[in-house]
Amino acid sequence: MKPSPTPMGISDAIQITNGSAMHGYGNWLTVVVSGLALVGSAVSLWETTLKQPQIELYVSENIQYTRDPYGSYEVFAVPMTIVNGGARDGAVLSLELDVKNSATGKVDKFKSTYTADAQFFGGRDDVREHVKRPKVPFAPLSVAGRSAYTGTILFYGPAPTGRDQDLIPPKSSFEMTLNLAMPPLSNLLEKALTAVPRPVTFKAEVPDFLVGALYSGENVPLRVTPGAQ
Numbered sequence: 001m002k003p004s005p006t007p008m009g010i011s012d013a014i015q016i017t018n019g020s021a022m023h024g025y026g027n028w029l030t031v032v033v034s035g036l037a038l039v040g041s042a043v044s045l046w047e048t049t050l051k052q053p054q055i056e057l058y059v060s061e062n063i064q065y066t067r068d069p070y071g072s073y074e075v076f077a078v079p080m081t082i083v084n085g086g087a088r089d090g091a092v093l094s095l096e097l098d099v100k101n102s103a104t105g106k107v108d109k110f111k112s113t114y115t116a117d118a119q120f121f122g123g124r125d126d127v128r129e130h131v132k133r134p135k136v137p138f139a140p141l142s143v144a145g146r147s148a149y150t151g152t153i154l155f156y157g158p159a160p161t162g163r164d165q166d167l168i169p170p171k172s173s174f175e176m177t178l179n180l181a182m183p184p185l186s187n188l189l190e191k192a193l194t195a196v197p198r199p200v201t202f203k204a205e206v207p208d209f210l211v212g213a214l215y216s217g218e219n220v221p222l223r224v225t226p227g228a229q
Contacts, residue, residue, distance in 0.1 A: 052194040053090025055143065056083045057180055059200050061224040065168055067214040069125050070132065074157040074168055076110055077121075077219065078178070081150045084143040086194075091183050092141040097155045098177040101167055102203075108167045110155035112138045117152070124217035133217055173205045202226050 060079035068075050076097060084090045095112040114135040123133035135154060143149050157167060168174065178200040185194055204222040214220065 051087040051145075053088055053143070053145070053182075054085035054195050055090050055092070055180070055182065055197045056085065057081075057178065057197055057200050058083065059178060059202070059226075061226060063204065063222045063224055064219040065206055065209075065214075065222060066217075066219045067211065068156070069127050069215040072160045072215075074108075074110075074160070074166060076155040077116060077152055078155060079150075079152045080178075081148055082141065082143055082180070083148040084145055087145040089145055090143045092143065092149075093181045093183060094138070094140070095153060095155070095178065095180045098179070099157075099167060100175045102173045102175060106167060108157050110157050112153050113156040114138055114154040115151055116154050120152075120154075121219065125215065168206055170206065170208045170211075173203065175201070175203050177201045 058081045060081075062079055064077040066075050066077065067073065076099075078097065082092060097110040097112075098107060099110060100107045115138055116133075116135045119134045123131075125131060125133050138153065141149050160166070180197055182197070203225040206220055206222055209218075209220045
């Protein structure tokens with residue numbers, strides 16, 4: 001007679017159970033690691049390639065006020081940085097500065113008309129000699145993904161109708177709101193994924209100044225109190 005098989009001991013059963021459990025745990029761990037890798041790849045693709053433009057606007061407190069004698073326009077020189085936190089290129093078509101005189105309540109819209117550099121602030125205007133401070137007509141700005149634009153933009157007020165219509169007299173205070181315009185979005189998905197730039201608001205005071213000095217090329221630095229940026 002053949003000897004009957006030896007019954008499986010308790011320890012053998014435990015080993016088999018543990019082996020099966022470890023095998024299942026290994027499969028589960030592999031699935032989790034693969035899933036995390038897939039999620040990481042998707043996030044990396046989004047951040048580096050697919051993310052829509054995310055435009056943020058930052059304004060320096062070193063804002064200056066002057067006049068353009070070739071038309072008697074009121075002018076604000078505003079240094080700023082425009083940051084694109086998205087992966088795709090963004091564009092800024094124009095900027096608008098709404099200025100409200102705190103004493104009179106009058107509001108004027110100033111448009112981004114020129115850009116200026118150090119030569120503008122070191123130059124002068126002389127209508128009699130046909131001398132103009134150098135400046136460049138404003139063009140829509142292209143801000144590449146993960147980059148920024150930094151520069152000084154000249155905002156021109158509406159065509160003046162008389163000296164008594166000046167918005168900014170000496171020793172006055174006012175409130176300012178800066179908005180930028182981007183190209184219209186083509187579909188609902190882009191609208192859902194593209195953040196709308198927030199306007200920048202602040203208050204400012206202008207000290208005493210001589211109007212004639214401004215028309216020759218002087219600038220008046222404002223005392224700016226930052227608001228929401």
